[in-house]
Amino acid sequence: MQIKLLVEAGDMKPGPVLSQKLGPTGIPINQVIQKVNESTKNFKGLKVPVELEIDIKTKDVNIKVLSPPVSELLKKELGAEKGSGNHKQINIANASIEQIISIAKTKFPDLLSKDLKAAVKTILGSCISLGILVENKSPKEIINEIDEGKYDSEISQEKTETSEEKRKELDEYFSKIKDEQEKILKEQEAAKAAEGAEEEKPEETQEPEEEKKEEKK
Numbered sequence: 001m002q003i004k005l006l007v008e009a010g011d012m013k014p015g016p017v018l019s020q021k022l023g024p025t026g027i028p029i030n031q032v033i034q035k036v037n038e039s040t041k042n043f044k045g046l047k048v049p050v051e052l053e054i055d056i057k058t059k060d061v062n063i064k065v066l067s068p069p070v071s072e073l074l075k076k077e078l079g080a081e082k083g084s085g086n087h088k089q090i091n092i093a094n095a096s097i098e099q100i101i102s103i104a105k106t107k108f109p110d111l112l113s114k115d116l117k118a119a120v121k122t123i124l125g126s127c128i129s130l131g132i133l134v135e136n137k138s139p140k141e142i143i144n145e146i147d148e149g150k151y152d153s154e155i156s157q158e159k160t161e162t163s164e165e166k167r168k169e170l171d172e173y174f175s176k177i178k179d180e181q182e183k184i185l186k187e188q189e190a191a192k193a194a195e196g197a198e199e200e201k202p203e204e205t206q207e208p209e210e211e212k213k214e215e216k217k
Helices: 016-025 029-043 070-078 097-110 116-130 139-147 152-156 164-200 209-216
Strands: 002-008 047-055 060-065 093-095 132-134
Touching: 002 016, 002 029, 016 029, 029 047, 029 060, 070 093, 070 097, 070 116, 093 097, 093 164, 097 116, 097 152, 116 132, 116 139, 116 152, 132 139
Parallel strands: 093 132
Antiparallel strands: 002 047, 047 060
16 A cells, blocks of 8 residues: 655654554554654655555555655755745745756656756746746746756756855845835835725715705805
């Protein structure tokens, strides 16, 4: 019997899915959870896919830990708690090409990419939906530049370390982007508040024509 789960690495807790599957087998759930947490502790702080192969006769449990989803790896690498939610307007981080190559190397065995270059482009595709800039640019621009051969050297050498100087430049650029985003958000919130106040404002009542005539007399 096989059970597929997505768990908090090193911190899996009992849940209905596992209880329903394991309950009839007589295998202690806490024992399985302990094994899963031990097997996934190196990915602490991430959600990781786990496959449990269970032999119902012998009650043996074999645990296979798959690498975390690309989105989880990107968020951890860049220190982001969540994706943008509105990637067309809000960016959450500014990655270096070296960081993208590092994640591409990690996920390469799980991807259907023919080579590392293709894997890097796949990771960049995920950056788009999460709202992540790369090298101060849109991931789409970086994909075009990769097609033009701009990062062939970094990819062929499998560079995964970002220099301190480069990291500082990327952070400074993103700091300006964040300030601009916050300014735009505040302006949008103010506009919505003003619009809401206008809608709640009571309309002025007009006096009936007869009352106006009486006042003139």
